[in-house]
Amino acid sequence: MSKDDSKLETVTFYPHGDEKIKNSSSNIASAPTMGKKLNYFKWILSSWTHPGEEVKGAKWYGIVTIVAELLVFFGALYRFFHVLVKNSFFGTNINNIFYVLNGGKSNIAELLVYLKLFIFSLIAAAIIIGGTYLVSRYLVSGKKENFWAYTNRITHYSGINVILTLVILVLGLFGVAGRAISLLTLFALAIFGIAVLVAVISRSNEEGLDRVYAGIVTALVIGLGFFIFYLLSSEIIMKVISFGVQVFMMMMGGGLQ
Numbered sequence: 001m002s003k004d005d006s007k008l009e010t011v012t013f014y015p016h017g018d019e020k021i022k023n024s025s026s027n028i029a030s031a032p033t034m035g036k037k038l039n040y041f042k043w044i045l046s047s048w049t050h051p052g053e054e055v056k057g058a059k060w061y062g063i064v065t066i067v068a069e070l071l072v073f074f075g076a077l078y079r080f081f082h083v084l085v086k087n088s089f090f091g092t093n094i095n096n097i098f099y100v101l102n103g104g105k106s107n108i109a110e111l112l113v114y115l116k117l118f119i120f121s122l123i124a125a126a127i128i129i130g131g132t133y134l135v136s137r138y139l140v141s142g143k144k145e146n147f148w149a150y151t152n153r154i155t156h157y158s159g160i161n162v163i164l165t166l167v168i169l170v171l172g173l174f175g176v177a178g179r180a181i182s183l184l185t186l187f188a189l190a191i192f193g194i195a196v197l198v199a200v201i202s203r204s205n206e207e208g209l210d211r212v213y214a215g216i217v218t219a220l221v222i223g224l225g226f227f228i229f230y231l232l233s234s235e236i237i238m239k240v241i242s243f244g245v246q247v248f249m250m251m252m253g254g255g256l257q
Helices: 003-011 019-035 040-049 061-086 094-101 109-140 147-157 160-174 178-201 211-256
Strands: none
Touching: 040 061, 040 147, 040 160, 061 109, 061 147, 061 160, 061 178, 109 147, 109 178, 109 211, 147 178, 160 178, 178 211
């Protein structure tokens, strides 16, 4: 075989059926792409264009992205409720509302309410990511993937949530589209849940749990995380509802006199 024929054989995917050589060549060709560590902004961009790709990044990428998304989200809620309350019958005295929600213990009640919700969200995220990491590591694949790499994969899979969070921020700044903010929030939570599920079952093999059972266990852990958040924040939620009903009744009573 001539030198030119050898080159032609390589280009035509090895017609002689040498699968080993074919796979080795393919892996060598793709290795630089898989092994390249991207900077943070390229990593985020990659999560928008090809979220399912396996890309390398610093171990802090995933954690920082999740924390930043939560900070932006609660910042958007802060601004949204400020504009909403300012333009409603509550007037501009918004801190009195949060003073009641916080149990009347501090003059910075509004900040404390958002801080509590932020911390509760971090706890829920830690339960979901930490719990499913243990499922993936010890029940599903057995692959020695560290926690930071696992978190990076989840965040990369759910990279579109960065865009959704920024959209929520824009809506919150103008204090409009409360329903849209609610729907986008639910959509972002669904994407996060799907990303966690994919992160686990994509590593399943014959030695671990079946993919169906792995998915069920993962879904239970995700549900546990959301339930813990509900338990932690339910007091604030109930106070919001109770306070809103009381103010509405007072306004109705004043209007009837």
